[in-house]
Amino acid sequence: MKIGIIGTGNIAKYLLENINKNRKLEGKIVALFGRNEKVGQLLAEQYNADFFTDFKIFINSEMDIVVEAATIGVTVQYIKEVLESKKDVIISSIGAFNDNEFLKEMKETAQLHTKHIYLPSGAIGGLDLLQSANSLNGLKEVSITTRKSPESLGLEGVTKEQLLFDGSARDAIEKFPQNMNVALLLSIAGIGAEKTRVRVLVDPTIERNTHTIEADGDFGTMLLTIENNPMPDNPKTSYLAALSILSTLQNKNQSISIGS
Ligand SMILES: NC(=O)C1=CN([C@@H]2O[C@H](COP(=O)(O)OP(=O)(O)OC[C@H]3O[C@@H](n4cnc5c(N)ncnc54)[C@H](O)[C@@H]3O)[C@@H](O)[C@H]2O)C=CC1
Numbered sequence: 001m002k003i004g005i006i007g008t009g010n011i012a013k014y015l016l017e018n019i020n021k022n023r024k025l026e027g028k029i030v031a032l033f034g035r036n037e038k039v040g041q042l043l044a045e046q047y048n049a050d051f052f053t054d055f056k057i058f059i060n061s062e063m064d065i066v067v068e069a070a071t072i073g074v075t076v077q078y079i080k081e082v083l084e085s086k087k088d089v090i091i092s093s094i095g096a097f098n099d100n101e102f103l104k105e106m107k108e109t110a111q112l113h114t115k116h117i118y119l120p121s122g123a124i125g126g127l128d129l130l131q132s133a134n135s136l137n138g139l140k141e142v143s144i145t146t147r148k149s150p151e152s153l154g155l156e157g158v159t160k161e162q163l164l165f166d167g168s169a170r171d172a173i174e175k176f177p178q179n180m181n182v183a184l185l186l187s188i189a190g191i192g193a194e195k196t197r198v199r200v201l202v203d204p205t206i207e208r209n210t211h212t213i214e215a216d217g218d219f220g221t222m223l224l225t226i227e228n229n230p231m232p233d234n235p236k237t238s239y240l241a242a243l244s245i246l247s248t249l250q251n252k253n254q255s256i257s258i259g260s
C-alpha cells in the first residue's frame with residue numbers, strides 16, 4: 001500500500017516513524033504534502049519519502065490512499081480532489097463535515113469514483129455501538145463531556161476547573177476546531193450535530209484528555225470514559241487519535257472486519 005500524508009505535524013510524524021521506520025504496516029508513506037518547506041524536507045529526508053508544496057503534483061503521484069492530518073480548512077479545500085484523483089482518504093479533521101451538504105457531496109464524489117472515505121474513531125470509542133443503536137432510528141440522546149488541561153486548550157492563567165462550553169456539537173467544533181473533532185464524529189455516527197450535546201471543561205489538575213460519552217435509546221444506555229494520554233509534542237492531540245489512523249490502515253483490505 002502506498003500512502004500519502006497531508007500535513008507535517010504531530011500525527012504525520014508519528015505515522016512516518018511507525019510505518020516507514022518501525023514497519024508496523026505492510027505499506028510505505030511515499031509522499032508528504034505541506035506548506036512548511038523546512039519541516040517537510042527534513043521529514044522527507046529522515047523517512048525516505050517525497051515532499052511537495054504543490055498539491056497537484058502531490059496528488060498525481062502514485063498512491064493508494066491519502067491520510068489527512070492537517071486542519072479542517074485543508075480538508076474542505078482538498079478532499080474532493082483526492083477522491084477525484086482515485087485515492088481513498090482517511091480524515092482526522094472530522095470537523096470539516098459540520099456542513100451536512102458538504103458531507104453529502106463528498107459521499108457522492110466517493111461513490112462516483114468508487115473510493116472510500118474513512119473516519120477513524122480518533123480519540124474516542126463506542127461509535128460502533130451508536131451506529132448499531134441507531135440502525136432503526138432508536139437512538140434518543142448522545143452527549144460528550146470533554147475535560148482538558150489549560151495547555152491542551154491553549155489557555156493560560158487557569159487556576160480552577162471551569163465550564164467553557166455547553167451546547168451543540170455544531171457550535172462546539174466552531175468554537176474549538178482543534179479540540180472537538182470527536183464531537184462531530186459522534187454526531188455523524190449518532191443523532192447529528194444539532195442534537196448531540198457537548199460540554200467542554202478546562203481542568204488545571206489533569207494531564208489526560210478525558211472524554212465521557214453518554215447515550216440513551218431503545219437499546220439501553222451507554223457510559224464510556226476515555227482518559228487519553230496526550231501526544232508528547234502536541235498536548236491538544238490524544239495519542240489514541242494517531243493510533244486509530246494506524247489501526248485504520250492496518251485493517252484496510254483485511255478479510256475480517258470487527259464491530260458493526
Ligand atoms: N478525530 C480526532 O479524534 C482527532 C483529530 N485531530 C485533528 O487532526 C489534525 C492533525 O492533528 P496534529 O497532527 O496533532 O496537528 P498539528 O498541529 O501537529 O499538525 C497540523 C499540520 O497541518 C499543517 N497545515 C496547516 N495548514 C495547512 C495548509 N494550509 N496547507 C498544508 N498544511 C497545513 C501544519 O503545517 C501542520 O503540519 C488536526 O486537525 C486535529 O485537530 C486531533 C486529535 C483527535
Ligand SMILES: O=C([O-])CC(=O)C(=O)O
Nearest residue numbers: 123178179180181182238
Ligand atoms: O485528541 C483529543 O482528545 C480530541 C481532539 O483533539 C479532537 O477531537 O479534535
